[in-house]
Amino acid sequence: MRRLKNIVNRSLKWPAFPSLILLILFFIINVILSPGFAAPNALAGFLAYNVPLVCVAIGVAVVLLTGGIDISLGAQVSLVNVVFVTLIGLKWSFMGALLGAVGSALVFGAINGFIVGFLRVTPLLTTFATSSIIAGLALWIMPTPGGMAPENFITWYSDFIFGIPVPVIFVVISFLLWVIIKYTPLGIWILATGKHDMKAYVSAIPVSWVKFFVYVFASLLSAIGGIALTGSVGSGDPLVGLPIALNAIAACVIGGLSLNGGYGDVWGSIFGGLFLGLVITTVLGANIPSFYQDFVSGIIILFGVLGASMLRKINLPELNSRKPQIETGRKPRGMEVEKIEQR
Amino acid sequence: MNKGKLKVYLPSITASIVLLIVGQVLSKGFASANNIGSILTVASVLAIASIAQTLVILTGNEGIDLSVGAVMSMGALFGPLLAGGASSHLPIAFLMLAVIGGLIGLINxxxxxxxxxPPLVMTLIMVSVVNGFSLAYTKGQPAIQMPPVLLEVGAKIFGPIRWLLIIAVIILIIMEVILRKSRYGRSLYLVGNNRRAAEIGGIGVNKIVILSYVLAGIIGIWSGCILVGYAGSAQLEMAKDYTLLSIAAVVIGGTKLTGGEGTLLGGVLGAIVLTILTSVLVAVGMPDGVRELIQGLTLLVILMVYSRAPKLRQ
Structure with a gap:
């Protein structure tokens, strides 16, 4: 009995727990609304559509852990989609087009990382500016939607391997990439930077390089998401990724990651992303007139975030007491460092 | 006005002049009084939006309003609809808009x-709620009838000056006076500068911050209604670009994103710079994608020059 209580307590403290509950709740609602939803094929279709968002959300989650933010990932998804389809159209080999597309995203990830990490510009505005640059570039490369992804790639994407839908493999790869990092020193550095970058700096953590790395990493994941999206959409569209940018951040917040950095679990971003997808499926499945769908899904997401935030507040009073540190700004932190040095 | 304040405006004023000269070189007649007049008119809407954005950013603690564009789009759709195409109903329509916009701000x-x-997330979610509500209420059918008076905002009064510019200037003056003279305005700067100190000093921080969001909602929804008068017809999500443009304008104008420091005039000047830049790129005949690319690049350069945080070592 005591053991059970322990498990309950620990899972309640798990940052991703509220989003898992939300996800299960909406899954049940969906199955009730449309009983066919739990069938493997319907689930695979749902995943095929929502996997790009989940991949990008994992990338955003890692950036959020360092206390940064990246709103250019949606534009990067568009860029990957457009570059990939264009290169295929130019008769490049599949591998060549893939590498070219992923590379184009990584270049911008490196630019983001350099400006945020080494030039110390606010991440929100930096990635907003690069978002505009990337979106402009995508629009320049392909002014109107068109082109075709290779047909066998599209069929492969909606297929099963060993009974597992292919889109799931994209998420598993993305998550494994994070798990590998998590168990290297870099994983601890990322969390330390997010908790308190000044303390991380005096502990000889290369804060600038850590920040540089997470933006490149997020770009890699958004490239994976972009490739998945191309498999799901099947053609090129310069605007296709734009809604993903902000939805991925919303997914992370629902998943219990703190925007102040250093707190949260990447699992939460996966749950949050799937939850957002489920909300839209629920609204579609509930036969709500089309004009009201956006409003209803907006309201549900609003309450999802409200609920997740309130649950976190109840569970973690220490999170609230951490606030003043952030609000006092740089100067007092500098004094703190001096104290450490004096000792 | 003291010297320190002027220094904040210098980059945007210089940029405006340089861009005007570049425009004049690239296409004759760019710096004519007539063209400048129309640039200022277009800039007016962005300027009003940037005033709303400044109020929220000044509150500090990562305060930012990403719902400005959605609220403006809502104003553009609802203004003519509420007025029912009759000019005499406009004052009531504006009053109702203020209630709606204020309510959105209150929720934020x-x-x-x-x-x-976090403000970023809260206002972001508000975007989908507001856009969803606009779509649900209008059923995707924007009002066809425009109140004639509303359409007059784009009309010339004398020379190249149009009503829209006058409206923007009036709003700027009113808000500037409120910020400088009222209790709210002075508390706002204190709250943005140091929230703890403001709390200890007995300022109702919650009240000040919420009031900023409410004011931003009201100004935002009104500017949307004014925008539709200038554009002539309403569309769903017609003002969504204004969200990020207004943030860019505020930053160019020298307002600190950490809050507590900055002026409304700065944001207005930033709006003028951005509009001139867009006009230059349009005059040269750049395709859409390249235009967006250059806008982003410009903002990035400005950020790298003006918005760098101190080194961790210090």
Whole structure:
């Protein structure tokens, strides 16, 4: 009995727990609304559509852990989609087009990382500016939607391997990439930077390089998401990724990651992303007139975030007491460092 | 006005002049009084939006309003609809718009202050709620009838000056006076500068922050209604670009994103710079994609020059 209580307590403290509950709740609602939803094929279709968002959300989650933010990932998804389809159209080999597309995203990830990490510009505005640059570039490369992804790639994407839908493999790869990092020193550095970058700096953590790395990493994941999206959409569209940018951040917040950095679990971003997808499926499945769908899904997401935030507040009073540190700004932190040095 | 303040405006004023000269070189007649007049008219809407954005950014603690564009789009759709195409109903329509916009701001403010949702996320979610509501209410059919008076905002009064510019200037003056003279205005700067100190000093921080979001909602929804008068017809999400443009304008104008420092005039000047830049790129005949690319690049350069945080070592 005591053991059970322990498990309950620990899972309640798990940052991703509220989003898992939300996800299960909406899954049940969906199955009730449309009983066919739990069938493997319907689930695979749902995943095929929502996997790009989940991949990008994992990338955003890692950036959020360092206390940064990246709103250019949606534009990067568009860029990957457009570059990939264009290169295929130019008769490049599949591998060549893939590498070219992923590379184009990584270049911008490196630019983001350099400006945020080494030039110390606010991440929100930096990635907003690069978002505009990337979106402009995508629009320049392909002014109107068109082109075709290779047909066998599209069929492969909606297929099963060993009974597992292919889109799931994209998420598993993305998550494994994070798990590998998590168990290297870099994983601890990322969390330390997010908790308190000044303390991380005096502990000889290369804060600038850590920040540089997470933006490149997020770009890699958004490239994976972009490739998945191309498999799901099947053609090129310069605007296709734009809604993903902000939805991925919303997914992370629902998943219990703190925007102040250093707190949260990447699992939460996966749950949050799937939850957002489920909300839209629920609204579609509930036969709500089309004009009201956006409003209803907006309201549900609003309450999802409200609920997740309130649950976190109840569970973690220490999170609230951490606030003043952030609000006092740089100067007092500098004094703190001096104290450490004096000792 | 003291010297320190002028220094803040210098980059945007210089940029405006340089861009005007570049425009004149690239296409004759760019710096004519007539063209400048129309640039200022277009800039007016962005300027009003940037005033709303400045109020929220000044509150500090990562305060930012990403719902400005959606609220403006809502104003553009609802203004003519509420007025029913009759000019005499416009004052009531504006009053009702203020209630709607204020309510949106109130929800934003409560979410940020009491539920402690980061402003970025709170206002972001508000975007889908507001856009969803606009779509649900209008059923995707924007009002066809425009109140004639509303359409007059784009009309010339004398020379190249149009009503829209006058409206923007009036709003700027009123808000500037409120910020400088009222209790709210002075508390706002204190709250943005150091929230703890403001709290200890007995200022109702919650009240000030929520009021900022409410004011931003009201100004935002009105500017949307004015925008539709200039554009002539309403569309769903017609003002969504204004969200990020207004943030860019505020930053170019020298307002600190950390809050507590900055002026409304700065944001207005930033709006003028951005509009001139767009006009130059249009005059040269750049395709859409390249235009967006250059806008982003410009903002990035400005950020790298003006918005760098101190080194961790210091």
């Amino acid at each position: 403010g409560i979410g940020v202050q009491f539920v402690k949702i």
